[in-house]
Every structure is written in C-alpha cells, then in structure tokens.
Amino acid sequence: MKYRLLFIAILAGLGTVQANQLTFRVDMGTTPVPAGGVHVAGNFQGAAGFPADWNPATTALTDPDGDHVWEATVNVPAGTYLYKFVNGNAWGRDELVPATCGTSDASGNVNRQVVVGGSAVRLPIVPFADCATQLRFAVDMTGQTVARTGVHVVGNFQALAGYSATNDATALPLTDNNSDGIYEVTISLPAPGMFRYRFVNGNTVANAETVPAACGTADASGTLTRVVNATAAVNTTPSYCFGTCTACSGATLSNYPTYWWNDAVFYEVFVRSFYDSNGDGRGDFAGLTQKLDYLNDGNPATTTDLGVTGLWLMPIMDSPSYHGYDISNYKAVEPDYGTMADFDAFLAAAHRRGIKVILDMVLNHSSSQHPWFTQSAASTTSPYRDWYRWSPTDLGYGPFGGSGWHPRNGNYFYGAFWEGMPDLNWRNPQLKAAMWDADRFWLRKGVDGFRLDAVRYLVETGSTTADTRETLGILEEFHDSLKAVNPAALSVGEAWTNSSGVVPYVSNGRLDLCFEFDLASSIIGAVSQGSPTALRNQLNLVTSLYPRLQYATFLTNHDQNRVFDGLGSNVARMKQAAALYLTMPGVPFLYYGEEVGMAGTGPDEDKRRPMQWTAGAQSGFTTGTPWRSINSNYGTYNVATEQADANSLLSHYKKLIGLRTASETLRKGYYLPATSSAAAVLAYARVYGPEATLMVANLGGTAISSSTLSLSMSTLAPGNYQVTELYSGQAAGTVTVNAQGGFSTFTSTLPALAANQTWVLRLRSATATGTASAQPAFAVALYPNPTAGAVRLALAAAPTAQSQLQVFDLAGRLLQTRSFSGSSYLLETAGWAGGTYFVRVQSGASVAMQRLVVER
The missing domain is CATH 3.90.400.10 (Oligo-1,6-glucosidase; Domain 2)
Incomplete structure (x- = not known):
C-alpha cells in the first residue's frame, strides 16, 4: 500500500508548509456502528500529527448531534491524500470503496482520495462504502510554461465540493503524474449538476485562462467560462489545451522531451582512489586531470579512451573523514585533493574534452566539526x-x-546516520539560504549539476523520518535555486527505495533524475540466475512509472559490494550486465574500475580501493603507500593489461559506450517489450524516429541456435528493414514491418546466440524513405490516465477518414481493435487487469501511440 501512496504524494506550494483544515464526513445511517466507533485511516495521519499512517484506531470520528453523520477534522499541509473509513477500530472493518470513486494502490486496495491545496477542505458527506458524484477536471498544458505554483481549477463547484469559496485559485491544484502534459484532479460532489469552471496557470485568478467564445459561456459578470454537465456517476471534462477549445499536440509515446544528460554516459569517481599525482598515497585533482584522456580525450576519432561524457565526483569539499560525506566547509575543497586552483584547472580540462562534471552535494547533514x-x-x-x-x-x-x-x-x-553527521534543520530559513548560497557558489564556478545524497531524509515530520512532504518541498526549492543559476544544470538524487517510492522525487519540478536501485538489482539477478522474467517485469514497471527516460541506470555504486563480486568474478556475466544497462532507456552511470573488473566487498573502504591502472607496483596508482591497500586481483584486472586485449572487459565497455554515443536510438529511443521463442532470452526494442534497435540477450547457460523474435507494434513505418548487429558489424537479415509497426517470427541470419551474449540489432528502412514523414504522427490524448474506468480518446482534429484503434498489453498481445469516426472515442477498460497498455491510433498514413495505465 505505501508504495502507491508515495507515488501520489505531492506538494502544491514551494517549501513553506501551511496547515489546512481537512474535515472527513461519512453517513452511517444505514450501517450499525460498533462500540469501537468510527475511524478514518490514510496517508494523512503522519502529517496530521498521529503516530503513523494507515492506523485504523487513532483518528476517531464523532457524531455529537446524533444525525448519523460522523466527522473528524485534522490539520494537514497541501498534498494528495488517500483514506478510507473504518466501522470500528481495526482492519477487517474498513469499508470496501467502489472502484468508481476510489484509487487503487500497488497492493490492489481501493481508497478514497482528496486533494488539499491552499485552503480548508470540508468533504461532502458520503455514505459508508458508497460513492458521491465524481468529477474529473483535465487540461492539456502542452506548449505552456507551467507556473511554479502549479495549475489550478476554479469555478462555482468549489463551495459545493467543500473547497472554501468560489473562484479560490489556491484551493484545488491539478497534477501531471504520468508526464503526458495533461494536468488532472478528481473531486467528489454531493449531487450532480451543471458547473462553470476555468483553469489557472498559477494560483491567482489573474492567471486564469481566457476561454474562447466557441466553447465558453458567459457568467453573471460576462466572463466566459467552461461548462460541464456532471449528471453521471463519474464525469470527465475534455482535456482541451489551456485557453483553447481544441486538443493540442501532447506528449505521445514517441513525442517527449529529452535533455543533454540523455546523451551522456557518466562515470562515478572517488578522487581519493583514482590517481595520485604527488606520491602521498591519495588521489587528487591533478591526478584526475592527468587521467582525463583515459576517460575521454576529446577526439571522437580515437578509440583509446573509455568515451564517457559525464563525471560524478564523490564529495570533494573539506571534510574530516576519508569519504567526505561529513562536510565541514561547503565552499572549500578537501586539502588532500589539492587547492581550489587545482580543481578549477581540472574542471576546465574536463570541459575542453566535452565532459560534464557534477558534484556530490550533501544536503541532509554536515560534519560535527562544521x-x-x-x-x-x-x-x-x-x-x-x-x-x-x-x-x-x-x-x-x-x-x-x-x-x-x-x-x-x-x-x-x-543525526540520522551517525553522531559525526548532525542533520541540518531545513525549517530554518537562514540555514536554507546558506545552503542555496553554497550550491550557487559551485554552479557559478561552472559545475554542471549535483548528485544529492540521502534525499529521502531531509525534513522529519514528528517521528516520520523519510519521504515527508516537507522534504519534497525542499527539493522543489532546490530545483528553483539550481535552475535560476543554470537552467541546464542536472540534479540526480539518491532516493534508495523501491521504484514507486522514488517517482515523487522526479515529479512536479523536483529532481531531474534518481538512481533506479530496483532495476540495478534486477539486472544483476537476471544475469546471475539466468532468467529474464523479473528483469522484464521491472523494465515494464519503470516504463510505467517514470517520466520518459528520466532515471539513472547503474549496476552498483560506492555503498554496495562491487558488481564483479556479485557476479562471481565471471567476466562473461559482467559483459552481459554491461550490455544490458548501457543499452536500456535511462542515463547510465559506471562506478570507477567497474570497467576493468575491480573487486570490493565488506567495509566501505574496501569498495572504494585505489584504481587499478597497471600490473606494476601499487597498480600504478601511486609511487608511495596507498591510503588503502590495492585489490588482490589487480595483476589481471587493470587498465594497461586490458587495453592490449581486444576481448577484455574494458574493450567491451568501450565498444558499448561508443555504440550508445553513436546511436540516437540507444540514447533517446522509447522502450517497447519484444518477445522471443526462447524462454531464456530477454528482448526489447528502442524506437526513435525512423529507426529501431532490438536488444536480444541470452540469459541462459547454453547457446541458442534458433529462435524467433516478435514486436507487436511501434511507430515505425511499414516496409522492409535491413537488420545489422551493431556490436559485431554483421548483417543479420531483413525484417518486414507491418502496418502496426511490428513484426512476428523474425529469425536473424546470425550464428547461434551464445550464453551470456547480447545482440544489438539495428533496424533501418530499406524500402521506405527512412524518415519520420513516411508515417507522420498526430496528436492524441487519453484521459483520465491513469484510469480505473472508461477513457476518453481525443484527437487534435477530426480526421477525414475513419480511424483505427488498437490496444496492446505489455506482452505484445493485441487485445482490442476498433474503428471510429470523428475526433473522440470512449474506450471502456472494465474487465482489464491493472497494468500498462499501449493504445495505437492510425488515420490514413498518420499514427499516434500512447501509454495507458489502468488501476485496479
């Protein structure tokens, strides 16, 4: 249950947490009430000052006037909350909320939902285990610069729905949880009716949209408003573009934003362990600068460098500890690493080579010596x-x-982590200002962003220490502070929890990326166990949850046993794990030495040992005594030895990074699951514009001499495609893409797919023009999305011919085919299992695809 709750948790304001009254009301007139009374439980309870969320016994309702309407009022900050009523004080007596007025969580539980904005909310009376009239507002903000205070809706429905006064632009925020450009909110009404409404880009009525006369109705003051006739049990407004009467080109499966970091491959560096320039046994800025040509020499024509285009430096600020995560001066460098001038020289040298640099920034705590x-x-x-x-x-x-x-x-x-790391109090405005000043100091020096340590623990609410709404608010302020200095600066967070719990950190203008820990463990598990099932499921989940491509992929980092140990020092498995995460969607991060097979388990210091450069004394890291002893495997696994071997792990990493850098499809392509006739094979496609890359990984222990591959659909134009295996450069046959952009039972002309081998198959058109214009896309919107019921499909303009609609599941099965005319169609999802689906619409030569999430 908690995973889904974290996913929907939001803040409507900046970082200032204002408590608002929230009143729950339930009619128990037809339900006998036991001696234990009536309670309400939900994810609001911690924020309201109760010991824990989802406790059925701590938040009691009362009925002092005996009218059978039980009530309770709590004070909560702005946010979206799930709740349900309990007839008694224990689970098992909680109401079964109907799906028509509930929201399903990750465990299949259906709960009620309320959005609290900037004012009090007094919820309409609802019968126990029954529904009030539901009204969902939706507006497409594609092409708009959304105000920092968010999108709101105002109208004469507000007082009836319990939202303070009519036309209060702070009361009811909308959110875009699935990054499709459509902002949505659902409210409950005590009765059906016809209502006026307008959307607001911000939180003042002065920023309300001007509704065109074509779809507007004048109110008593002459202001044109939209009108909805909410007479059904569940009602949804059209998701027209802000200030218009039509749909616009929203984000589709193939139309989404990408950024410079989507073109990058990052390398995590512990400066103390990378290269020692002066023989004191500790790595330093000068040593890192000397080794930049190994990472990227700035010349795309050479193949001697690793080819990474981004560096994440573990903490480089002044600290009493070897690791640097307890900072004693946020505007000074660690003296062991050199001077600020040495850092500046390194940064300039990295930038000359086209390498972006992000720094580890520790916001949760300082050193006790600060x-x-x-x-x-x-x-x-x-x-x-x-x-x-x-x-x-x-x-x-x-x-x-x-x-x-x-x-x-x-x-x-x-001090959550250790007495040497006292937590900073982010509720103090002077502390906050000092930290934003430190961030700006480094940005003005030219660093390209920050990796944020331990972001889940910034602000505690009572005894709730992780994932609080105040923490999310601080990250919104951090985002604003960062982008004000450098709009292109990257923020990537360490929110070490399950995937659903990570998503709020990359939503609503907080962080650009977070590390996908569940995906990392799924990759290692799939390679170790020889089974693609769990990894396939995790890939599908990540695709469902995150803004498109906006998460960081990796295998292990400085806090975990090194992946080489996790895979039993098996080079073939290492190569396959690398092939998987370096071709998947997301932004890849390598941990230094991973590419040569460095080992490391046990104490953190042993996971962060010196880099293995040569088979010589101290592995070429230092001429002195290293700060930590060298790994015992350095004689075999080191840069010099592996550079001379075309089949080495290092050569494999270079090849993969080069392929990713050269392929826009591998960097920016959207993900589609593919299928293989071989049970041990994981197959998936990346599609971008007129091209696709099909990944085919044999996770089993034996070679596969014959298997067929299928892709149910895509935005590829129909025709014949030449297939090339990019890693080896071999021709792999020809495949015919059908009218749905898919193919079935394709067999490559390559030799057997060896155990732990991965093919990177590029599909390039041989018969079509090879451009996106061969099959132009058009705008299609689905709302509500996610949904628990019917979905309205809206096209930007009515096609002249009939359109064909197809629905596929993540296994690639075609579930429905429909034909319709006009610009709108109602798709019923009753009977569908919860999960992610692909909706494909074709009208003439134009194709659009959208991702649809069904909640059960």
Whole structure:
C-alpha cells in the first residue's frame, strides 16, 4: 500500500508548509456502528500529527448531534491524500470503496482520495462504502510554461465540493503524474449538476485562462467560462489545451522531451582512489586531470579512451573523514585533493574534452566539526542553535532502527546516520539560504549539476523520518535555486527505495533524475540466475512509472559490494550486465574500475580501493603507500593489461559506450517489450524516429541456435528493414514491418546466440524513405490516465477518414481493435487487469501511440 501512496504524494506550494483544515464526513445511517466507533485511516495521519499512517484506531470520528453523520477534522499541509473509513477500530472493518470513486494502490486496495491545496477542505458527506458524484477536471498544458505554483481549477463547484469559496485559485491544484502534459484532479460532489469552471496557470485568478467564445459561456459578470454537465456517476471534462477549445499536440509515446544528460554516459569517481599525482598515497585533482584522456580525450576519432561524457565526483569539499560525506566547509575543497586552483584547472580540462562534471552535494547533514554545528552546540542562545535539531531528551527515533538522537552538552541533537553527521534543520530559513548560497557558489564556478545524497531524509515530520512532504518541498526549492543559476544544470538524487517510492522525487519540478536501485538489482539477478522474467517485469514497471527516460541506470555504486563480486568474478556475466544497462532507456552511470573488473566487498573502504591502472607496483596508482591497500586481483584486472586485449572487459565497455554515443536510438529511443521463442532470452526494442534497435540477450547457460523474435507494434513505418548487429558489424537479415509497426517470427541470419551474449540489432528502412514523414504522427490524448474506468480518446482534429484503434498489453498481445469516426472515442477498460497498455491510433498514413495505465 505505501508504495502507491508515495507515488501520489505531492506538494502544491514551494517549501513553506501551511496547515489546512481537512474535515472527513461519512453517513452511517444505514450501517450499525460498533462500540469501537468510527475511524478514518490514510496517508494523512503522519502529517496530521498521529503516530503513523494507515492506523485504523487513532483518528476517531464523532457524531455529537446524533444525525448519523460522523466527522473528524485534522490539520494537514497541501498534498494528495488517500483514506478510507473504518466501522470500528481495526482492519477487517474498513469499508470496501467502489472502484468508481476510489484509487487503487500497488497492493490492489481501493481508497478514497482528496486533494488539499491552499485552503480548508470540508468533504461532502458520503455514505459508508458508497460513492458521491465524481468529477474529473483535465487540461492539456502542452506548449505552456507551467507556473511554479502549479495549475489550478476554479469555478462555482468549489463551495459545493467543500473547497472554501468560489473562484479560490489556491484551493484545488491539478497534477501531471504520468508526464503526458495533461494536468488532472478528481473531486467528489454531493449531487450532480451543471458547473462553470476555468483553469489557472498559477494560483491567482489573474492567471486564469481566457476561454474562447466557441466553447465558453458567459457568467453573471460576462466572463466566459467552461461548462460541464456532471449528471453521471463519474464525469470527465475534455482535456482541451489551456485557453483553447481544441486538443493540442501532447506528449505521445514517441513525442517527449529529452535533455543533454540523455546523451551522456557518466562515470562515478572517488578522487581519493583514482590517481595520485604527488606520491602521498591519495588521489587528487591533478591526478584526475592527468587521467582525463583515459576517460575521454576529446577526439571522437580515437578509440583509446573509455568515451564517457559525464563525471560524478564523490564529495570533494573539506571534510574530516576519508569519504567526505561529513562536510565541514561547503565552499572549500578537501586539502588532500589539492587547492581550489587545482580543481578549477581540472574542471576546465574536463570541459575542453566535452565532459560534464557534477558534484556530490550533501544536503541532509554536515560534519560535527562544521563551525555551524560547533557554534550551535556551544550555547542554547547561539544564532546557529536552530540550524540543527535539538531536544532536551532522547526522542528515540531514527530511520534505520534505534535512536538517531545523540547527547551533547546536556541535550540531544539529531543525526540520522551517525553522531559525526548532525542533520541540518531545513525549517530554518537562514540555514536554507546558506545552503542555496553554497550550491550557487559551485554552479557559478561552472559545475554542471549535483548528485544529492540521502534525499529521502531531509525534513522529519514528528517521528516520520523519510519521504515527508516537507522534504519534497525542499527539493522543489532546490530545483528553483539550481535552475535560476543554470537552467541546464542536472540534479540526480539518491532516493534508495523501491521504484514507486522514488517517482515523487522526479515529479512536479523536483529532481531531474534518481538512481533506479530496483532495476540495478534486477539486472544483476537476471544475469546471475539466468532468467529474464523479473528483469522484464521491472523494465515494464519503470516504463510505467517514470517520466520518459528520466532515471539513472547503474549496476552498483560506492555503498554496495562491487558488481564483479556479485557476479562471481565471471567476466562473461559482467559483459552481459554491461550490455544490458548501457543499452536500456535511462542515463547510465559506471562506478570507477567497474570497467576493468575491480573487486570490493565488506567495509566501505574496501569498495572504494585505489584504481587499478597497471600490473606494476601499487597498480600504478601511486609511487608511495596507498591510503588503502590495492585489490588482490589487480595483476589481471587493470587498465594497461586490458587495453592490449581486444576481448577484455574494458574493450567491451568501450565498444558499448561508443555504440550508445553513436546511436540516437540507444540514447533517446522509447522502450517497447519484444518477445522471443526462447524462454531464456530477454528482448526489447528502442524506437526513435525512423529507426529501431532490438536488444536480444541470452540469459541462459547454453547457446541458442534458433529462435524467433516478435514486436507487436511501434511507430515505425511499414516496409522492409535491413537488420545489422551493431556490436559485431554483421548483417543479420531483413525484417518486414507491418502496418502496426511490428513484426512476428523474425529469425536473424546470425550464428547461434551464445550464453551470456547480447545482440544489438539495428533496424533501418530499406524500402521506405527512412524518415519520420513516411508515417507522420498526430496528436492524441487519453484521459483520465491513469484510469480505473472508461477513457476518453481525443484527437487534435477530426480526421477525414475513419480511424483505427488498437490496444496492446505489455506482452505484445493485441487485445482490442476498433474503428471510429470523428475526433473522440470512449474506450471502456472494465474487465482489464491493472497494468500498462499501449493504445495505437492510425488515420490514413498518420499514427499516434500512447501509454495507458489502468488501476485496479
């Protein structure tokens, strides 16, 4: 249940958390109430000050006037909340919410939902286990610059729905959780009726849309408004473009934004362990600069460099610890690594080679040796006292079991990770200003963004230490601060949790990317176990959840046992794992030394040992004594030895990175599942414009001499396509793409697919023009999306001929085919299983595809 809750959690404001009254009301007139009374449980409870969310016994409703309407009022910040009523005080007595007025979570539970904006909400009375009239508003914001305060809807429905006064532009925010450009919100009404409404790009009525006369109706003041006749149990407004009477070209399966980082391959570097330039046993900026040509020499014609185009530097700021995650000065570099001038020289040298540089920024905590903390701890009257969290007693909670509170000078301070890392108090405006100033300091130096450590734990709410709405609000402020200095700056977060729980961090203008930990473990598990099933499911889930391509892929990082150990030091499996994540959607990050087979398990220091450059003394890392001993496998697994071997792991990484860099399809193509007749094969396609790349990975332990491949549909133009295996350069046959953009039972002309081998098959048109104009796309919108019921399909303009609609599931099965005329069609999803589907619409030569999520 909690995973879905995290996915929908949002903030409507910036970072300031304002409590609003939320009143729940339920009619128990036809339901006997037990001695335990009536309660309400949901994900609002922690925010409202109760000990935990989803507790059926802590939030009681009362009926003081005996009218059988039970009520409870709580104070909560802006957000979207799920809840349900409980006739008693224990699970098993909770209501079964009908799907027509509920939202399904990841566990299949159906809950009620309410959106709280900037004012009080007094929910309409609803019968226990029954529905009120549902009204969903939807507006397409494609082409609009959405205001930082979000999109809202106003109208004469507001007071009836419990949202303060009519035309309150702060009360009801809309969200775009699936990144299709359509902002949506659903409300409950006590009765059907005809209602006026307008959308607002911001949170003041002055920013409301001007509704054209073609679809507007004048109110008493002469203002043109939209009108909806909400007479059904569930009602949905058309998702016209903001300020228009028509649909517009929204994001489709093949039309979505990409950014410079989607073209990049990143390399994570621990400077202390990369290369020592002065013989003191510690890596430094000068050493990193000397080794830049290994990473990327800036000349695309050479093949001696690794080819990465981005660097993530683990903490380089002044710190008393070897790892640097306890920072004592946010505007100074670690003296072990050199001077600020040395860093500036490195940054300039990297940029000359076309390498972007992002820095590890630690927002959650500082060092206990930071002057801010020493002054905070020195006196209860210090101006820095409130920059950290203090208590006269040990409050006993922490995110990892046990207490995160530590004694100091007769009081206790909060440090979630360790007493040497006291948590910063992000509710203090002076602290916040100082941290934004530090971020801007590095951006003005020219760094290209930040990797943010431990973003789930920034702001605690009571004893809730992770994933709070206040934390998401801080990240919205961080986004604004970052983009104000450099609109192209990248932010990538470490939100180490399940995929559904990560999604809020890359939604609603927070972070650009987060690391996909579940996908990383699925890759390693699939390669280790020789089965594609779990990895296929995870790929499909990631495709369903994230904004298109906007997540970071990797195998392991500095906090995990190295992948070489995880795969049993098996080079063939390492090669396959690399082939998978370097061709998948997302933005790949390598951990330094991964490409040569560095080992490392146990203490963190052993996962961060010195880089293995040669088979010589100290592996070529230093002329002195290394800060940590060299891995025992350096004699075989090192850069010099592997550079001389065309079949080495390092050569394999170079080849894959080169293929990705050269292929726009591998960098920007959307993902489609493909199928193979061989059970051990994972197959998927990447499609971009007129081309596709089909990945075919044999995860089994034996070669596959004959198998067929199928793709159910895509936006490819029909015709014959030449197939080339890009890794080897071999011709692999010809495939005929059908009118649905798919093909079936294709068999390549290549030799057997070896165990742990992956083919990278490019499909390039041989008979068509090879351009997108051969099969032009057109705009199609689906709303509501996600849905639990019927879906309205809207085209930007009415085609002159009939259109054909096809629905496919993620297994590639064609589920429905329909023909329709005009610009609109109602698609019923009753009886469909919950999950992701592809809806394909063709009218003449024009094709559009959309992703549809059905909730059950």
